[in-house]
Amino acid sequence: MTTDGPAPRRRGRPSRTAKEGGPDTRDTILRAARAEFAERGYDKTSVRGIARAAGVDPALVHHYFGTKDEVFAAAVELSFEPALVLPSILGGPPDDMGERLARYFIGVWENPVSRAPLLAIMRSALTHEKAADVLRGFVLRRLLERIAADLDVPDPTLRAELAASHMIGIAVLRYVVRAEPLASADPERIVAMVAPTLQRYLTER
């Protein structure tokens, strides 16, 4: 995270630079929001707290994003940004699409930097209806439909959801509940076992 002005302060009065706004300010607020939601959860995160973490005035958070739900939606979108490569992953040779997809998902979950915000989103969606709304809107509108558009099967969105559901469930058991032996299994072993499932959902007519 970089800004042209002084680094945003995590406590105290908003810095003048951030207050003046600009594209860097929006980015600073967004990254602070993502960190706040990930650390505190949806419930305990406030626009005021995000503003404090970003070193800006709360009015600036409202100016750029609107309500808390809208900041959350933007933070979800930021967290799913790596997923924008999915169409190119799916666009390769169809014979090992399942394997590529499984490896991509496991890679995202294995990396603590990308895992933390995704877990936070999952926790928020499971415990707060508004957060579930945001995820539903985002997941449906952006991600699943984009993936489904690239699939040459009947009911592509349903199939994309079944594939996604499997990866979500693995994340729950492996990274949250940490049920053994799944929690300690070698990532490549999971990829090898899961790939045929994803392959079937995404390619078999």
Next chain:
Amino acid sequence: MTTDGPAPRRRGRPSRTAKEGGPDTRDTILRAARAEFAERGYDKTSVRGIARAAGVDPALVHHYFGTKDEVFAAAVELSFEPALVLPSILGGPPDDMGERLARYFIGVWENPVSRAPLLAIMRSALTHEKAADVLRGFVLRRLLERIAADLDVPDPTLRAELAASHMIGIAVLRYVVRAEPLASADPERIVAMVAPTLQRYLTER
């Protein structure tokens, strides 16, 4: 829920009957605990609140179950009681094991009475480390190992967990996030699509 004495009161002083204890009292407390955890979540549920809902003295809750975590563990166990039929489901003809299992799981999730406590457990485990501990201990010790013992494949516990992870993920997307078209898909359609996945995990060597 029945008791020999007067029905347990939800508010006010503990009734004398419940205070005196007995197998019905334990059952009354347990069902009240399950309802409290389901309604309020792990965090906001207290031994005092459970006692109030069951119409007993908090000391009686401690007497039968111990700490809040131990009441939670017993409530989890009660919620997973229907799952004790799983070995008999798995014990039938191996050719349609995946289909029987998929139909069993979707049936449990489709029924609001069995769904509510399972969702509560999932929410609690995702947001509270202690609840995740309980689920990990229970799921591993009782359920998955029992299922794995009936499977004639290498790494049976890992395979049982992969099957379980898929059903958990479907529950998240269909019943919590309510992502369409999965949320509105006919249960039998989901069973038909998911059965081959479970079949492969549980039977293919």
